[in-house]
Amino acid sequence: DAGVTQSPTHLIKTRGQQVTLRCSPKSGHDTVSWYQQALGQGPQFIFQYYEEEERQRGNFPDRFSGHQYPNYSSELNVNALLLGDSALYLCASSFYLGRIAKNIQYFGAGTRLSVL
Amino acid sequence: AQSVTQLGSHVSVSEGALVLLRCNYSSSVPPYLFWYVQYPNQGLQLLLKYTSAATLVKGINGFEAEFKKSETSFHLTKPSAHMSDAAEYFCAVSEEGGSEKLVFGKGTKLTVNP
Numbered sequence: 001d002a003g004v005t006q007s008p009t010h011l012i013k014t015r016g017q018q019v020t021l022r023c024s025p026k027s028g029h030d031t032v033s034w035y036q037q038a039l040g041q042g043p044q045f046i047f048q049y050y051e052e053e054e055r056q057r058g059n060f061p062d063r064f065s066g067h068q069y070p071n072y073s074s075e076l077n078v079n080a081l082l083l084g085d086s087a088l089y090l091c092a093s094s095f096y097l098g099r100i101a102k103n104i105q106y107f108g109a110g111t112r113l114s115v116l
Numbered sequence: 117a118q119s120v121t122q123l124g125s126h127v128s129v130s131e132g133a134l135v136l137l138r139c140n141y142s143s144s145v146p147p148y149l150f151w152y153v154q155y156p157n158q159g160l161q162l163l164l165k166y167t168s169a170a171t172l173v174k175g176i177n178g179f180e181a182e183f184k185k186s187e188t189s190f191h192l193t194k195p196s197a198h199m200s201d202a203a204e205y206f207c208a209v210s211e212e213g214g215s216e217k218l219v220f221g222k223g224t225k226l227t228v229n230p
Binding site for chain 2: 058
């Protein structure tokens with residue numbers, strides 16, 4: 001059973017460019033969350049997708065957008081890249097059970113984005 | 117708003133010694149609490165979780181954590197450190213069930229000396 005897979009593993013972009021990161025959730029999972037982990041920091045929540053809609057969003061600008069497909073895979077798009085966007089981007093998947101949920105989020109290995 | 121404070125960005129122990137990693141949280145509602153471990157160049161792996169059942173939670177690799185509501189703490193311990201425990205450890209809080217967003221601490225890097 002494959003876990004959470006992310007692609008690419010590494011990416012180098014220049015300021016102003018746009019980037020798309022991809023995530024395939026663990027089998028059986030229907031919810032995908034994205035996190036940004038800057039060097040030396042803990043992950044910060046960007047947003048969460050469920051049923052192809054953004055369900056929750058953290059404190060990130062509109063330059064960060066996402067999408068979820070019917071097969072539950074997801075993309076994170078970042079426009080007008082800034083140097084400060086350089087980070088490890090982590091995708092996590094889970095199975096949403098509503099208010100009684102006690103499930104956990106499983107993380108992928110991440111995509112390391114460097115903005116020059 | 118929820119927040120997590122991990123005391124000590126770096127902790128160094130000798131192999132065989134007790135591991136204690138500290139985590140204090142702030143939450144306006146009963147929290148769900150998690151400890152994750154991150155090895156170099158890898159994603160996060162769940163060590164253990166507290167979901168309002170037993171206050172002493174046992175996880176993988178011999179780790180355990182105790183939820184203390186009066187102290188708003190969820191410290192991670194392991195009786196005897198192993199070289200393979202060297203990694204970065206993150207404490208996280210979630211308001212509901214773990215499917216909601218996780219708020220992480222800044223992490224504690226554990227070094228194990230031979």
